[in-house]
Amino acid sequence: MQLESVSNPHEELESRLSFLQEENKRLGRLVDKARESTAPAEDLLGELQRNIKEIKALKKRVKQNQNKSIEKSWSPPKISVPQAILNQSVTEPLEVKVASHKHSLPIDQYVAGHPAGSIWHSPAVTSFIGATCKHQIRYFLAIDKRDQVVGVLPVTQMNSYLFGNFMVSVPYFNYGGVLADNRDVARKLIQAADCWRAEMQSKHMELRHFGDSGLGLRQRTHKVTFWLPLPTNPRDLWDSFRPKLRAQIRRGQRESIEFSIGGAEFLDEFYRVFAINMRDLGTPVYGRPFFRNLLDSLGNNVWLVIGRMDGKAVTCAFLTGFGDRMEIPWASSLRRVSQTGANMAMYWRILEFAMEQGFRYFDFGRCSPESGTYKFKRQWGAQELSMHWDYVLPEGGELPALNPDNPKFKMVIEVWRRLPVWITRLIGPKIVKSLP
Known part of the structure; x- marks a missing residue:
């Protein structure tokens, strides 16, 4: 859907204004060149x-x-943060056990019915992590007297020479901590x-909760995410955007970018753009098999998005869907198109797709406050939500310092940015599988 094609006098004004501002920049450059070469510039100056x-x-x-249309027909409603630990009674006695293959269906049903359940709580995801990254996995579940699942907690051990021996509820992804019917079950x-x-x-053991678990564990809230409520009509969302955001999207649309949304058939294009972007950011890249296996594990709940200019992929995204929420764990664009608005146009196409699929929320993914990605996500009108990561530590244990903002990693990041892409694709997967 290209909303700019719909007749709307206000949008036509904004579009014309955006075009003239870009044209002014071009004319200004021409005038400067004319003056430098002592060529006549009167006509250019007049224009x-x-x-x-x-x-x-x-x-x-x-x-x-704008003053006439302050009252909008739709604006994003306030989001209620889903709680991982409920306040429900449970039939005693409780039994906590390690799940086996036969428990996959009841676990999936429990996760799907829990308000804080996510696709990353799925046994298929922990199986993917174990098979692809060769980590030790245990999926704990609590069962009541009636043999009903009343709580789950997936845990992955990550043990490497570079980063040490620690555990994460579900590494690589934003969610996956404990889900429980009540606090006793969670404990x-x-x-x-x-x-x-x-x-x-x-x-240590890191439990990635969305809201505050209230368990009294040592905690970090150093990451945030942005959730955007979605209307049923894309026009309502479009009208809720600020004029500057709409102009940025239109700029990308004027580049005649072709977008495709599908599955594994786009993996090669996705991975090429993703690998280049990760190198430019100074981040080790996952291997191609990581994404291939994840696509297989998530089935119909995952999509790849490709944006092409002149037939060549320049932007890409990895989308997942679960319940009423679509999430974007990864998105990338090539630096050479950073000034074209291609990335803005891609995100708008993704939001349209989310609404077409009937999702009620769009999750922009985690980031650090005041970072570049933080500012990018905030401009879409999404609600900022703090992530609460709890830590289980031995007596006297310290909170981990394994994050890119740690000063000791700064030099490594700068060196990585200068490596050829083929080298990062060769050694990156061996490193990144040990990073949570």
């Missing part, structure tokens, strides 16, 4: 002055229209997982 006059008039009309699950942590001599 530039006419543009400036029209821009002033358009800005005044746009502002008047028994964590206690069982902590016994395994001690047995494996891991330094």
Whole structure:
């Protein structure tokens, strides 16, 4: 859907204003070149002055229209953070056990019915992590007297020479901590997982919760995510955007970018763009088999998005869907198109797709406050939500410092940015599988 094709006088004004501002920049450069070469610049100056006059008039009309339309027909509603630990009664006695293959269906049903359940709680995901990255996995579940699942906690051990021995509820992804019917169930699950942590001599266990679990564990809230409520009509979302955001999207759409949304058939294009972008960011890249296996594991709940200019992929995204929420764990674009608005146009196409699929929320993924990605996500009008990561530590244990903001990693990141892409694709997967 190309909303800019719908007749709307206000949008036509904004589109014309955006075009003139870009044209002014071009004319200004031409005038500077003409002056440097002592060539006549009167005609260029005249056109530039006419543009400036029209821009002033358009800005005044746009502002008047904005004042008339302060009352919007739709605006994103306040989001209620889903709680991982509920307040429900459970039929005693409880039994905590390590799940086997036969428990996959009841676990999936429990996760699907839990308000804080995510696709990353699925046994298919933990099986993927174990098979692809060769980590030790245990999926703990709590069962009541009626043999009903009343809580789950997937745990992965990550043990490497570079980064040490520790555990994460579900590494690589944003969610996957404990889900439980009540606090007692949650504590028994964590206690069982902590016994395994001690047995494996891991330094800590990180539980990635969305909201505050209230368990009294040591905690970090150093990451945030952005959730955007979605209306049923894309026009309502479009109208809720600020004029500057709409202009940025239109700029990308004027580049005649072709978008495709599908599955594994786009993996080669996705991985090429993703690998280049990760190198430019100074981040080790996952291997191609990582994404191939994840696509297979998630089935119909995953999509790849490719944006092409002149037939060549320049932007890409990896999408997942679960319940009423679509999430974007990874997105990339090539630096050479960073000024074209291609990435903005891709995100708008993705939001359209999410609404077409009937999702009620779009999750922009985690980031660090005030980072570049933080500012990018905030501009879409999404609600900022703090992530709460709890830590289970041995007595006297310290919180881990394994994150890219740690100063000791700064030099490594700068070196990585200068490596050829083929080298990063060769050695990156061996490193990144040990990073949570």
